[in-house]
Amino acid sequence: MSGTPMHSVSVAGVVVDLRGRILLIQRRDNQHWEPPGGVLELGETFDEGVRREVLEETGITVDVERLTGAYKNLPRGIVALVFRCRPVDGEPVATDESVSVQWVDPQEALVRMAPAYAVRVADALGDHAEFRAHDGVNVLS
Template identity: 65%
Template sequence: MSTTPQHSVSVAGVVVREDGRILAIQRADNATWEPPGGVLELTETIEDGVRREVYEETGIKVGVERLTGVYKNLARGVVALVFRCHPESGHEQLSDETAAVEWLTPEEVTASMGQVYAVRIHDALRDDYAPLVRTHDGRVLLDQEQAS
């Protein structure tokens, strides 16, 4: 007997300022650093979900530029759609979900984030406009040969 697949779809925004710094949050529940994002609501468009999640978690309103990657957490059945964005207005503020909001350099992203979140940001910074598709187990990429 086969079971019906159950997946959750999440969205995240890699928000890049003109000076190259990237918007990052430190989650309040587990203290990890990640790009802002969360679960896409049933009745919203994908781009609206990106804008809502970034604003709710950081206080920054963004323009969504392009899809930069699709990531599947095989352990949890979560598919994440990651978009490159630019800040439009607002200022950094905390929410119930965020312990800190910072603008990090690419080097700080690598040093402060786990691999599966840092790669999303570095993928979004690429000049190649083709979105990447990657899988991971929640901590480590499973397609290492594609990671660069």
């Protein structure tokens, strides 16, 4: 069907350790701080995608616990599904996609990120899944 809008689906993991710290990456391409994540591959389940992306970007193996939110970047047509995760193995290490990987206090995490990404961490610390739209930087009401 011609004229049908195309969307991209991505997944991200808000990884919370036993001390309550959040795992963040500083992206190599734009230097922004975000939870690790990326495009879901064809034939890949949501949890497989989250585990792969977190490992590729941080060196940390995770268990995926639950969906915490769905977010749409309206200008770019990207739908992101965000999951709360817990670390299982590994140490944070910079990769081809991340210039820095750090465990940070939740409040510090929120101030490092653009609002459209900070809300994902805040939502992951809550009790139920949220859904929101944003413009790539700011959450839209």
